[in-house]
Amino acid sequence: MTKTALVTGGAGGLGSATIDAFLAAGWRVVAPVRPGRQSAVPAGAVAVAADLTVAADTAAVVAEAAGDPDRPLRAVVNLVGGFAAGGLIADTPVEDFEAMLAMNLRPTYLTTAAALPHLIGAGGGSVVCVSSRAAVSPFPGAAGYVTAKAAVLAFAAAVDVEYRKRGVRCNTVLPSVIDTPANRAAMPDADHGRWVSPAEIAATVLFLCSDESARVSGARIPVYGQA
Numbered sequence: 001m002t003k004t005a006l007v008t009g010g011a012g013g014l015g016s017a018t019i020d021a022f023l024a025a026g027w028r029v030v031a032p033v034r035p036g037r038q039s040a041v042p043a044g045a046v047a048v049a050a051d052l053t054v055a056a057d058t059a060a061v062v063a064e065a066a067g068d069p070d071r072p073l074r075a076v077v078n079l080v081g082g083f084a085a086g087g088l089i090a091d092t093p094v095e096d097f098e099a100m101l102a103m104n105l106r107p108t109y110l111t112t113a114a115a116l117p118h119l120i121g122a123g124g125g126s127v128v129c130v131s132s133r134a135a136v137s138p139f140p141g142a143a144g145y146v147t148a149k150a151a152v153l154a155f156a157a158a159v160d161v162e163y164r165k166r167g168v169r170c171n172t173v174l175p176s177v178i179d180t181p182a183n184r185a186a187m188p189d190a191d192h193g194r195w196v197s198p199a200e201i202a203a204t205v206l207f208l209c210s211d212e213s214a215r216v217s218g219a220r221i222p223v224y225g226q227a
Contacts, residue, residue, distance in 0.1 A: 003072060004028040005209060006065040008052055008111055009079030011040035013180035014130075017198035018077060019045045021206045027075070030065040032057075052080055052107035055114075062114040072122035075209035076115045078129045080107040081148075089143045100144030105151045112159060116168060124167025126209040129156040130201075133176045133224060153220060160218040169217035171208045175201050176224040196225035 005022045009015040010031030019042045022029050029045040038047035048064055050057040066073040081104040086092045112127055119125035134142060135149035152172065159170035177183055179195040201223050207213050208221075 002026060002028055002070070003074040004030060004065055004068060005075040005077060006030050006032075006062065006073060006111070006115060007045075007077045007079065008032055008107060009081070010042075010045065010047070011037040012079065013182070014175075014178055014198045014201055015079050016040075016042050017202040018079060018205055021199070021202040022075075022209075025206060025210075028068065028071045030061065032061040052111060053102060055110055058107070058110040059114050062111065062118060065115070066118035066122075073115065073118045074122055074125040076112060076119070076125070076127045077205055077209070078108040078111055078127070078152075080104075080111075081130065081152075083142070083145050086141055086144060088141060092143060097144040097147070100148045101151065104145070104148035105155065108152055109155060112155075112170075116159075116163060119168045120163070120166050125169075126213075127156070127159055127168060127170040128205050128208050129153075129170070129172045131156075131172050131174045131220070133174050133222065135174065136220075156220075157218060164217050169208075169213075171213075171216060171219045171221065173201060173204055173208070174220060174222045174224075176222075179225075194226040196223050200225070 005027045011033045019029050023044045031041045031045045032048045032050040035049040041047040048061050050061045052058050129152050131152045132149040134146050138146040156170050156172040177195045179197045
């Protein structure tokens with residue numbers, strides 16, 4: 001039976017690579033993106049306009065993903081997030097700190113919470129969250145981002161302990177710097193060959209949603225490349 005994967009952040013470099021990996025493996029893919037970004041989603045996926053910081057939008061996307069009984073929702077991949085450089089903690093407005101939480105944690109929470117009943121109803125499935133190496137190895141000037149990505153780790157652990165016995169697994173991947181055009185533009189003098197590619201992360205995510213990883217839950221998987 002063909003299965004459905006809900007992949008957030010599908011208009012980004014990592015999202016596109018992840019969607020391509022799932023499509024190549026025969027999955028139906030639903031990809032929510034902000035209005036006007038549907039054309040950035042790889043062909044073959046179902047692009048849905050939505051703001052995943054809004055509960056009603058998120059519920060509608062999950063309903064679309066779970067709406068085909070012949071291709072049940074069996075995977076949720078939480079890729080939405082972002083980074084904004086800031087100052088040291090004492091120089092960072094609390095609004096900027098909270099903005100990182102809203103960007104990196106809220107969509108993951110809303111999407112996962114809305115999808116869990118559908119995953120259980122389909123007989124189980126997999127949730128994959130994307131944190132960051134910064135969550136376990138912080139760097140200065142990014143307290144909001146570091147805290148948000150650490151919160152993603154904690155949230156994934158909560159999903160694992162609450163839903164593993166109900167057939168839903170939850171794992172987290174922790175990339176280092178991802179080799180995307182945006183990161184290359186921001187760090188032109190870096191050794192890009194040491195970064196991790198979107199395709200490498202996508203392969204890890206696909207494995208965590210596959211039957212081959214059926215006994216894996218609660219894992220925190222570093223995908224660092226050589227960075």
